[in-house]
Amino acid sequence: MLSSIQSFSVQNISFTTFKLNGFHDLGEWRPILSIPYFLMFLLSTTSNSILIYLIASQRNLHSPMCILIGLMAVVDLCLPIFIVPNMLLNFLFDWNWISLVGCLIQMFCIHYVGAFQSTLLVWMALDRFFAICRPLSYHKYMEIPNFFKFIIVPLIRNGLLNITMVSWAGKLPFCVEEMDHCFCEHMALVQLACGDISINNLLGLLTAFLIPTADFVFITLSYVILFVSILKSGKSHLKAINTCITHIIVMTVSLTFALIAFMSYRIRNNISPSSRVFLSTMYLLFPSCFNPIIYGVRTKEIREQFLKFMDHVKSHLCNPGI
Numbered sequence: 001m002l003s004s005i006q007s008f009s010v011q012n013i014s015f016t017t018f019k020l021n022g023f024h025d026l027g028e029w030r031p032i033l034s035i036p037y038f039l040m041f042l043l044s045t046t047s048n049s050i051l052i053y054l055i056a057s058q059r060n061l062h063s064p065m066c067i068l069i070g071l072m073a074v075v076d077l078c079l080p081i082f083i084v085p086n087m088l089l090n091f092l093f094d095w096n097w098i099s100l101v102g103c104l105i106q107m108f109c110i111h112y113v114g115a116f117q118s119t120l121l122v123w124m125a126l127d128r129f130f131a132i133c134r135p136l137s138y139h140k141y142m143e144i145p146n147f148f149k150f151i152i153v154p155l156i157r158n159g160l161l162n163i164t165m166v167s168w169a170g171k172l173p174f175c176v177e178e179m180d181h182c183f184c185e186h187m188a189l190v191q192l193a194c195g196d197i198s199i200n201n202l203l204g205l206l207t208a209f210l211i212p213t214a215d216f217v218f219i220t221l222s223y224v225i226l227f228v229s230i231l232k233s234g235k236s237h238l239k240a241i242n243t244c245i246t247h248i249i250v251m252t253v254s255l256t257f258a259l260i261a262f263m264s265y266r267i268r269n270n271i272s273p274s275s276r277v278f279l280s281t282m283y284l285l286f287p288s289c290f291n292p293i294i295y296g297v298r299t300k301e302i303r304e305q306f307l308k309f310m311d312h313v314k315s316h317l318c319n320p321g322i
Contacts, residue, residue: 014173018103018192020086020096022182022277034091040285041084047292048077054305061301064142065127069295069302072120075113076288082109083183083284090182100170103184108166110284111186111207115158117287118215118255119151125222126150133229158211165203172197180273185280187265208262216255223248249294257283 023030055061055070083106089095098106130141140146165186175194186207190200261283264276271279296302 015175015177015192016100017097017177018100018174018184018189019178020090020098020182020184021178021180022087022090023274024180025272025274031091034088037084037087037091037281037285040289041080041088044076044080044285044288044292047296048073048288050306050309051292051296051302052077054302054309058305061305063301064147065124065131066299066301068120068124068127069299072117072124072295073292075116075120076291078113079110079117079284079288082106082113083281087182087281098184100174103189104166104170107169107184107186107189108162110183111165112158112162114258114284115162115207115211118212118258119154119158122154122215122218123147123151125219128226129222132226154215161203161207161210165200165207168200168203172200181277182281188280191265212255212258245298253287253290257286 023033026033051073052070055066055073061070086095086098086106126147127142130138134141169186169190172190172193173195174189174192176192179188179192181188186200186204190197190204193200257279261276261279264271264279296306
């Protein structure tokens with residue numbers, strides 16, 4: 001009788017608040033994690049803010065590619081804000097509870113903005129394709145009305161897939177309230193459900209394959225065409241190769257972390273919860289920290305403006321009265 005009552009109560013309880021319990025196996029060492037995550041957050045915030053300021057304030061950086069880099073910096077600035085402040089409060093003060101509504105909002109913001117990262121790399125590949133393979137028509141293709149034709153489909157795709165994925169997750173009954181994570185990732189929340197999650201699992205797979213994987217295939221094909229075109233044209237496009245290498249570095253790092261974080265849920269018996277949480281945080285934080293550094297160092301126009309900016313700051317600090 002007692003077991004049947006417990007079974008009935010479990011089946012009819014759906015938790016609406018969750019405890020974020022990521023890295024719980026570290027015990028008393030857990031607060032120390034606030035140091036590296038705070039430093040990464042500080043690096044991301046500072047470097048992306050400077051990059052956005054330079055591109056917005058300098059007219060000679062208002063080229064299509066620089067604007068796309070600026071949009072990437074906005075994305076890289078926003079992603080850590082969605083997760084790191086809550087993580088720091090969790091590590092330092094054990095403020096680790098979140099409501100279902102708050103969890104779903106955080107999940108949508110993370111996954112939608114994260115998808116925008118992948119889509120921006122597609123747009124950058126398009127920019128390089130038009131610049132190298134269609135140089136005479138480059139400005140025509142990159143005009144806002146014409147370029148919008150290429151970006152509207154990915155935007156609609158990202159929105160529909162993520163809204164569907166998050167809304168189906170919100171319909172589930174939850175019989176577990178402790179989440180082995182530091183933020184509300186889709187599969188981390190879905191695994192707490194006591195009902196059938198096959199549809200949610202399928203939606204997660206579709207979202208992963210139709211956004212980052214599809215973008216990866218498109219980017220790969222476009223760069224194959226670019227390299228063939230560059231090799232045929234000879235040495236005149238060596239600078240373009242350098243630009244493409246920059247984008248390949250960013251794409252490879254971002255998609256590698258995304259793929260590992262995604263697959264870790266499918267092989268969870270072989271990967272500890274803390275390792276899975278670490279991979280998920282690195283997928284969001286690593287590109288946000290190093291994208292602006294990569295672009296700042298390898299993009300000549302941005303590097304020159306940054307050096308002028310630093311000289312101006314240095315002269316102002318040395319001569320505050322001027």
